[in-house]
Amino acid sequence: MVDVIVLAGGYSSRADTNKMTLEYQGKPLIMNVIETAHSVSDNIIVVTGHYHKELSSLLKGIPYVKVVYNDDYSSGMFSSIKAGVLNVEQDFLIVPGDYPTISADTYKKILLAKGNIRVPSCCHRLGHPIFFKQVYRKLILETDFTNLKDFRNSQEYAIVDVEDIGVITDIDNQDDYKKLLGKD
Numbered sequence: 001m002v003d004v005i006v007l008a009g010g011y012s013s014r015a016d017t018n019k020m021t022l023e024y025q026g027k028p029l030i031m032n033v034i035e036t037a038h039s040v041s042d043n044i045i046v047v048t049g050h051y052h053k054e055l056s057s058l059l060k061g062i063p064y065v066k067v068v069y070n071d072d073y074s075s076g077m078f079s080s081i082k083a084g085v086l087n088v089e090q091d092f093l094i095v096p097g098d099y100p101t102i103s104a105d106t107y108k109k110i111l112l113a114k115g116n117i118r119v120p121s122c123c124h125r126l127g128h129p130i131f132f133k134q135v136y137r138k139l140i141l142e143t144d145f146t147n148l149k150d151f152r153n154s155q156e157y158a159i160v161d162v163e164d165i166g167v168i169t170d171i172d173n174q175d176d177y178k179k180l181l182g183k184d
Helices: 029-037 052-059 077-085 104-112 136-142 148-153 174-180
Strands: 003-008 043-048 065-069 092-096 117-122 130-132 158-161
Touching (some): 003 029, 029 043, 029 104, 052 065, 065 077, 077 092, 077 136, 077 148, 130 136
Parallel strands (some): 003 043, 003 092, 043 065
Antiparallel strands (some): 092 130
8 A cells, every 4th residue: 555645735727716626527526536546545645725625625524535734835736745745654656636537557557566756658648646665755855846747857767658548637727627528
């Protein structure tokens, strides 16, 4: 088992609404991410920020979910990564909360692969979730990097080829959401 950090601290400004609560497959978008991550983890850390109250209420009572508020969310996603990493106890995966179509098989394939950092790739594009051995906890907390891509690229990492378009499919705006729903 691993810990999973789900990033949900942003403003969702390009979506003009809290995209984590948009409905997909009969439930809030973020629940799709959480439920799939639960296939490999009993410790899911959801890092909130701008929509903390709304997400805390939504996730209340789920025994395997710990909601962590990032009071520095306005400084960007890497601050939420650090807030999540403060709460990991073992190897961990980081996944943004707006990647609702990643399959459970993809999570399992990443965990079975080799490498201290493992990044899924589909259609020759790197995606999420990204796996880190626990030894990276301290380095992430102490780094001056401001985004995960730059941090990842500063390290050696293994590419895990998957046939799962979900690893590169995020919901940034209303057009992405319509495409997800097949209404484009």
